[in-house]
Every structure is written in C-alpha cells, then in structure tokens.
Amino acid sequence: MATPQQDNTTPLSNDEILRYSRHLIMPEVAMQGQLKLKAARVLCVGTGGLGSPLALYLAAAGVGTLGLVDFDVVDYTNLQRQILHFTSDVGRPKLDSAIDKLTSVNPFVQVRRFDTFLNSENALEIFRDFDIIADGTDNFATRYLVNDACVLSGKPNVYASIFRFEGQASIFGTKEGPCYRCLYPEPPPPGLVPSCAEGGVLGVLPGLLGVIQATEVIKLILGSGDPLIGRLLLVDSLAMRFRELRVRKDPDCPVCGANPTVTALIDYNEFCGIRGEETATPASAAVPEIQVEDLKRHIDANDNIFLLDVREPHEYQICNLGGYLIPLGDLPKRIHELDSSREIVVHCRSGARSAKAVEFLRQAGFRRSSNLAGGILAWSDRIDPSVPRY
Amino acid sequence: MSVTVFIPTPLRPYSAQQSSVKVNAQTVGEALADLVSQHPDLRKHLFSEDGKLRSFVNVYLNDEDIRFLAKDSTPVKETDTITIVPSVAGGM
Numbered sequence: 001m002a003t004p005q006q007d008n009t010t011p012l013s014n015d016e017i018l019r020y021s022r023h024l025i026m027p028e029v030a031m032q033g034q035l036k037l038k039a040a041r042v043l044c045v046g047t048g049g050l051g052s053p054l055a056l057y058l059a060a061a062g063v064g065t066l067g068l069v070d071f072d073v074v075d076y077t078n079l080q081r082q083i084l085h086f087t088s089d090v091g092r093p094k095l096d097s098a099i100d101k102l103t104s105v106n107p108f109v110q111v112r113r114f115d116t117f118l119n120s121e122n123a124l125e126i127f128r129d130f131d132i133i134a135d136g137t138d139n140f141a142t143r144y145l146v147n148d149a150c151v152l153s154g155k156p157n158v159y160a161s162i163f164r165f166e167g168q169a170s171i172f173g174t175k176e177g178p179c180y181r182c183l184y185p186e187p188p189p190p191g192l193v194p195s196c197a198e199g200g201v202l203g204v205l206p207g208l209l210g211v212i213q214a215t216e217v218i219k220l221i222l223g224s225g226d227p228l229i230g231r232l233l234l235v236d237s238l239a240m241r242f243r244e245l246r247v248r249k250d251p252d253c254p255v256c257g258a259n260p261t262v263t264a265l266i267d268y269n270e271f272c273g274i275r276g277e278e279t280a281t282p283a284s285a286a287v288p289e290i291q292v293e294d295l296k297r298h299i300d301a302n303d304n305i306f307l308l309d310v311r312e313p314h315e316y317q318i319c320n321l322g323g324y325l326i327p328l329g330d331l332p333k334r335i336h337e338l339d340s341s342r343e344i345v346v347h348c349r350s351g352a353r354s355a356k357a358v359e360f361l362r363q364a365g366f367r368r369s370s371n372l373a374g375g376i377l378a379w380s381d382r383i384d385p386s387v388p389r390y
Numbered sequence: 391m392s393v394t395v396f397i398p399t400p401l402r403p404y405s406a407q408q409s410s411v412k413v414n415a416q417t418v419g420e421a422l423a424d425l426v427s428q429h430p431d432l433r434k435h436l437f438s439e440d441g442k443l444r445s446f447v448n449v450y451l452n453d454e455d456i457r458f459l460a461k462d463s464t465p466v467k468e469t470d471t472i473t474i475v476p477s478v479a480g481g482m
Contacts, residue, residue: 048482072482082482138482163478166399184477186445192435193400193446196480206481234475236399239409245453245475329403329431 012038016108020062033222034062038108040221043067043130045118045146047098049196049206050136050160050213052084057214059102059109063221066102067130069114070094077390081203118142120265123149132220133173134158134213136206138196140187141268147172147180148265151256156229158216160209165202167209167235170228170247171216173256177229182250187272198352205237287358288370290345292378298345306339308346308369310357311376315349319388321379328353331360340366347372347379349390391416393466395425396473404431413472418451419462421472436474448475 012020012034023029023037040063044051047070058066072094074085082094089097095113102111114126118137123145127133133155135146143161150157150173157173159180172179212233219225234243255262298305309316309323316325326334328348338344344361346369348354354371361369372378380387392412397405405411411428415421422443426433438444449456450473456464466472 046481050481078482136481138480140477140479143479160481161478162480164399166478168475168478183448184446188444188446188477193476193478196482199400199480201480232475234473236409243453243473245450245473246455248455248458 016062019106019108023062028224029222033224036221036223037062037218038064040132041065041067041130042132042134042217042221043069043127044134044136045069045142046136046138047082047084047094048072048078048136048138049081049162049201050210051098051134052082053207053210054134054136054214054217055098055102056084056105057211058217059106059111061214061218062106063109063217065110065112065130067112067114067126068095068098069116069118069126070098071115071117081201081206083207118145120145120268123265124153127153127155130155132156132158132217134217136160136210136213139272140193141272141274143180144187144271145265145268148255148262151179152263152265156220158213158220160213162196162201162205162209164199165205165236165238167205167212167237169209169212169216169233169235170231171220174227174229176249178247178249179253179256181255182253183232183247185250185254190273202237205235208235208237287355287362289351289373290370291373292383295345295372295379296383304343306342306344308338308344308357309348310346310353311348315390318390319376319380321347321376321387323347328357331357335361335364338366340368342368344369345372346370347375349375350377351375391466391468393421393468393470393472395421396471398474398476400476400478401432401435401474404435405429415466417462418449418456418459418464418466418472421466422449422462435476446477449473450475 020034023034024031042058042063044055047068055066074089074092074094074097076090078085079087084101085097095115099111102109116122127149133150135157147157156171159172160167160169216228219227230247232245232247251257254260307323309325310328312327344366346354346357351371351374358369358371377389380389392414395411395413397409411425413421413424415424436447451464452470
C-alpha cells in the first residue's frame with residue numbers, strides 16, 4: 001500500500017527534461033526544484049470545480065504522486081466548470097474521467113485513486129502516504145474533517161472555497177500557522193448557508209481559486225516564496241478585487257491550540273448538525289405534501305387550486321408551471337396577496353424552499369397549504385419531460 | 391463617524407444586494423448595530439437570538455479579526471473598513 005518516497009536524486013529522463021524545460025531554466029525551480037516536485041505526494045480531496053484545475057496543473061507541473069479522493073459520477077451540471085470532465089464522460093465515475101485526463105497530460109505522474117467518501121474512519125489512513133492535502137470539497141462536515149485530520153497528522157491543508165462569484169483561500173494546519181477552526185470555530189447550522197448546488201457558482205471561479213491552491217501547493221513543495229499561511233485571501237471575481245485578511249492561531253483552538261480537546265477524529269455530521277438524511281430538512285418532514293401526480297389530476301379536473309411558486313424570478317424564466325411567483329424571502333411581506341380560504345400548493349425547484357414556505361404559511365393560518373414534493377424537478381421527471389431540469 | 395462595511399455575497403440578499411454599506415459608529419459594535427438597523431433582514435444571519443455574533447461569522451476591522459482586538463468595543467476611524475467574512479464550503 002505505502003509508496004516509498006521517491007529519491008530526490010533520481011535524475012530526470014531526457015523526455016522529462018524537455019517537458020519541464022520552462023521550469024528547469026528558472027533559477028527558482030531548476031533541477032533541484034523539479035526533483036522536489038517529482039518526489040512530492042499531494043492528495044486532492046475532490047475532483048470537481050476546485051479539484052479539476054488543481055489536479056491538472058499539479059500533474060502538468062510534474063508532481064510525482066497525485067492522490068484523488070472522489071466517489072461521484074460526472075453529470076451534465078458539472079461541465080460548466082469541472083474542466084477535468086468532458087461531455088463524453090457524463091455517467092462515468094469522476095475518478096475514471098480524471099485519471100484519463102491527468103495521465104494524458106503527464107504520463108510521468110503516478111495517480112492513486114480513492115473511490116470513497118472521505119470520513120473519520122478512512123481519512124488518517126488515506127492521508128498517511130501524502131505530504132500535502134488540498135481540500136476541494138463542498139460541504140462543512142468534510143471541511144472540518146480535512147482540517148482536523150491535517151492537524152492530527154501534521155500535514156498542511158491547502159484550502160479554497162467558493163460561492164457564486166466569491167472565493168476564499170488559505171493554508172491551514174501547518175505547525176506554526178492557524179487551522180480552519182482558528183478561523184471558524186463552529187460550522188453554521190445546516191441550511192443557513194446555501195451550497196453551490198443551491199446558490200450557483202460562476203463557472204470560472206473554481207478555476208481561479210483552484211489555480212491559487214495549485215500555486216500554493218507548488219510553493220510549499222519548492223519551499224519558496226511567501227505561502228498563504230496565516231492569511232485569508234478573499235477573491236471577489238465580480239469586482240475583480242483581491243483582499244487579504246490576517247488569520248491568527250487561536251491559542252484556545254480545540255484542535256491545534258495548547259490544550260487540545262479534539263485529539264482524534266470525531267463525528268463530523270453530528271458536529272455540523274446533520275442528522276440522518278442530509279437533504280431532508282426538518283421542515284419538509286413536518287409539512288403536508290402533495291405528489292406531482294395528484295397535482296396534475298387536480299389541474300386536469302379544473303379544481304380550485306392556487307399554485308404558488310416560491311423560487312426567484314430568474315428561475316421562473318428558466319421554466320415554470322404557471323404558478324403565482326412570490327420568492328421565499330419576500331413571502332412574509334407579500335402574504336396579504338394570498339387567500340387563506342383557498343387550497344394552496346407551494347412549489348420550488350426541488351421541494352426544500354417550498355417546505356419552508358408551507359411551514360411559514362401554516363403558522364400564519366393558511367391551513368390549506370401543502371408542499372409539492374420534489375418540486376419542478378419531480379414534475380419534469382414524472383409529468384412533463386419538456387419542462388427543463390436545472 | 392462614517393465607516394464602510396463590506397457585505398459578502400451570501401448575505402447580499404439581506405442587504406438589498408449592496409456590496410458595501412456606509413454606517414455611523416464609534417465602535418465595531420455600533421457599526422454592526424447601525425448595519426442591522428438599516429437592513430433588519432441581516433440580523434438573524436449575523437447574531438444569535440441572545441444577540442451574540444454568530445461563531446461562523448467573522449468580523450474584520452481592516453485586515454484584523456475583531457476577536458483579537460477589543461471585539462465589539464474596538465474603536466473605528468473614518469478611513470476604516472469592516473468586512474464580514476462568513477464561512478462558505480463550496481468547492482465542487
């Protein structure tokens with residue numbers, strides 16, 4: 001299982017010398033640096049938006065061993081930004097797709113695959129054979145897991161995260177520097193901070209941040225420049241403004257502080273308040289639901305049903321079921337537009353926002369309101385495939 | 391005096407989509423109080439029900455985290471900027 005650390009003195013072949021010539025002629029890299037890159041072992045957690053440019057550039061640069069952790073399958077919504085994966089890869093495991101591209105970019109790179117969801121049971125074992133961890137995951141539970149596993153195993157965590165058109169990058173978990181928990185001691189409660197799947201992301205943004213991660217990984221390997229330790233880089237791609245904030249090591253940090261209370265990996269789903277099914281919000285479990293087939297029957301029978309769409313106006317433009325549009329956030333101040341004596345069916349894209357809306361409406365006395373289970377996606381799946389999915 | 395508070399993307403739906411807001415304050419605490427009085431929808435995203443700043447929201451005065459300054463009572467000057475830095479997890 002363990003790969004022996006490659007010998008720094010193994011000379012490069014003539015093919016490799018030609019390939020890396022633009023590095024070799026720079027005194028900051030040169031032969032010595034290129035051999036460090038070749039000996040380096042970097043683990044990319046995730047091969048999605050951040051992991052794509054990150055892994056591509058690390059492979060191209062000649063990082064000798066690249067580990068990839070992913071369990072996901074390529075889908076059409078990935079292609080707008082996950083440049084490791086092509087249209088012809090839709091339906092394939094991301095690891096298969098990633099390894100094809102990385103080895104064709106650079107056949108000298110040894111790629112190790114971890115076809116799994118990183119968790120508290122496997123993280124330290126997977127991290128063991130790598131020198132640097134680059135976190136390109138997409139949820140808080142894995143963010144804290146990667147952080148704690150890096151601190152516990154003494155490996156730097158080259159970090160970036162993205163939302164819509166803004167990103168953050170830093171290096172956590174070095175001996176002298178702060179960790180992710182020093183910056184954010186606790187995760188937000190589930191549902192308060194939207195994910196990329198809910199909030200959207202500008203396709204080039206993970207490119208920008210993933211390349212910043214790759215740059216920092218390479219600098220750590222070369223041991224040159226000023227690494228992004230103790231600094232949080234904020235990237236606003238819309239304003240195209242880069243700002244830098246100081247991140248201090250928290251002496252009371254529960255994992256990297258002087259008297260740590262977290263000395264082994266914990267249950268990160270519990271830490272992040274995720275109970276059971278990640279997608280099932282308490283609200284959606286509690287409110288009455290109607291299935292799309294039943295709604296279709298009511299509509300066909302001309303029943304007196306008021307269809308309320310709580311998505312945003314720009315989503316309504318993508319597709320709609322002819323519902324009355326009041327975005328969820330505007331519902332409290334526009335509730336007077338609704339008639340509480342009528343049967344109200346509320347829908348959104350997938351059913352999560354509309355569940356919150358129904359919970360709110362019922363508390364406000366709209367006792368005849370129900371949630372369209374699965375939202376417009378279920379309608380497209382089971383009633384009318386001409387309604388586009390997004 | 392007037393200082394600028396930068397609003398991050400995830401919170402802009404609650405600040406009428408403004409990326410920065412001018413507030414009048416002598417301290418960081420007053421600045422945040424003025425901010426939520428101008429944009430009440432921001433309150434529950436910044437403060438818990440007992441009025442404490444939420445632990446996944448960091449507030450910076452210029453480039454320094456107020457937790458390492460005088461927290462809410464950190465004084466502000468005319469040219470200062472306050473930045474709200476919430477944790478975001480996206481990456482895929």
